[in-house]
Amino acid sequence: MTDTETLPEGTIKLFRTSEHDCSYLDDRQSRTLFLDPDLDFSLDLYEELSQAGFRRSGKHLFRPDCKTCQACISARVPIQAFQAKKAQQRIFKKNRDIKISVQPCVFRQADYDLFERYIAQRHADGEMYPASEATYTDFLAINNAFSCQLHFTLDExxxxxxxxxxxxxGLSALYTFFDPDLDKRSLGVFSILSQIALAKQWGLPYLYLGYWVPGCRKMQYKTQYQPTELLIDGQWQAIEHEP
Incomplete structure (x- = not known):
């Protein structure tokens, strides 16, 4: 199905998928609304749609658009107000020996090899298993003016x-993958803390974390970075504790 919507940049086409099994909650059906994939969208349009709850996945900007469910709620961290918990502070200190560099968002064999290991060991029951170079490129190696990769290296x-x-x-955290053999380092948490620090360094007010889904265990971590702001009824609302 095709919809149109008028924004300051003009009328745009939005497409809606048919219903399919929900990836987050069992026994629910979901639909997705996404921007015309043939549109070469600008950063201004990307920003505006982000404020309406859209996310990027590869070349697509999308948001959930389910008939009877509104469980997917956009979450972001206000950088200046963020206060790391003691456990988060310990994780940050534990990884002080890791070097971080900002790299272009392109395909590199070493990156893909790490991604393949991560998917095989952590998400063998997920939609991205088995990993492929084509899927990885379409999802995580789209090079444009606003995307980048943070590379974390330990002893080179x-x-x-x-x-x-x-x-x-702000920064919009899209996806992190890491060495599954370094579980004790909590590299997923360290990645988010590092992006918060980078946003602060770059003078950006928010880190967008994607969708928080009440009742979905794998999404609960997104409200562990306090304070968290949730997009509810079109307005960003601060919460001080996990709902």
Whole structure:
């Protein structure tokens, strides 16, 4: 189905998928609304749609558009107000020996090899298993003016990669993968803390974390970074504790 919507940049086409099994909650059906994939969208349009709850996945901007469910709620961290918990402070200190560099968002064999290991060991029951170079490229190696990769290296060995977008209002954390054998380092948490630190360094007010889904265990971590702001009824609302 095709919809149109008028924004300051003009009328745009939005497409809606048919219903399919929900990836987050069992026994629910979901639909997705996404921007015309043939549109070469600008950063301004990306920013505006982000404020309406859209996310980027590869070349697509999308948001959930389910008939009877509104469980997917956009979450972001206000950088200046963020207060790391003691456990988060310990994780940050534990990884002080890791070097972080900002790299272009392109395909590199070493990145893909780490991604393939991560998917095989952590998400063998997920939609991206088995990994492929084509899927990886379409998802995480789209090079444009606003995307980048954070490379985390330990003793010159790549241990994690975080793909993030730089919007006008903040960084948008898209995906992180890491060495599954370094579980004790909590590299997923360290990635988010590092992006918060980078947003602060770049003078950006927010880190966007994607969708928080009440009742979905794998999404609960997104409200562990306090304070958290949730997009509810079109307005960003601060919460001080996990709902």
């Amino acid at each position: 060995q790549l241990v994690a990669v975080a793909v993030t977008d730089r919007l006008h209002s």
